[in-house]
Amino acid sequence: MAFCSSCGTEVGPDVASCPSCGASIAPTAAPAAGAGVAPPPPPPPPPAPVTATSGPRVSQWGTLADWGPRALGFLIDVALIIAAEIIFFILALIIKPLIFLVGLVGLGGWVFMAWQIGEFGQTPGMRVVGLRCINNQSGQLLGFGMGVVRGLACIVNSIICYVGWFFPLWDNERQTVADKIMSTYVITVPKQDFSLVPPK
Secondary structure, three states, X not given: OEEOOOOOOEEOOOOOEOOOOOOEOOOOOOOOOOOOOOOOOOOOOOOOOOOOOOOOOEXXXXXXXXXXXXXXXXXXXXXXXXXXXXXXXXHHHXXXXXXXXXXHHXXXXXXXXHXXXXXXXXXXXXXXXXXXXXXXXXXXXXXXXXXXXXXXXXXXXXXXXXXXXXXXXXXXXXXXXXXXXXXXXXXXXOOOOXXXXXXX
């Protein structure tokens, strides 16, 4: 319903002029579509992107070891083998025939470490920093034979320009290439005092 703007008389729809004073009546605009309806709420913001965390990774068998402790344990073991070679070399200078056996000391040291990983899950260096090597499917130790095979698999870490040793820096499972080949995890365990063989 409209009203005359001059005299205020109520007029019907679609009336061009006021019947009382003859003034022109402006047409009434139709209400806009959807008038009086609340606008829909804005869409929710997109979820924040998930970023990789640098915190410890946990497996069903325990916390996976980071690269730093693994590298330190490895260096301790290498230092032991080198020290044994130096001592044997000095003895070889005194007892000449022993010079031909110097090369076997390094091999013996490597087998010694492989035996300890297979049978006990730990080398002397790993005991000091608190690490243990296990099968990632069963959580069990590897045994002597598979410990030696794992030692051989570590050669792959070196022949690919030593990149295999650094895999735990970015790998979600904190594994080297040799660990992936052998399906092994290195987990953190309580640290122990230094010992060449596991304490009883």
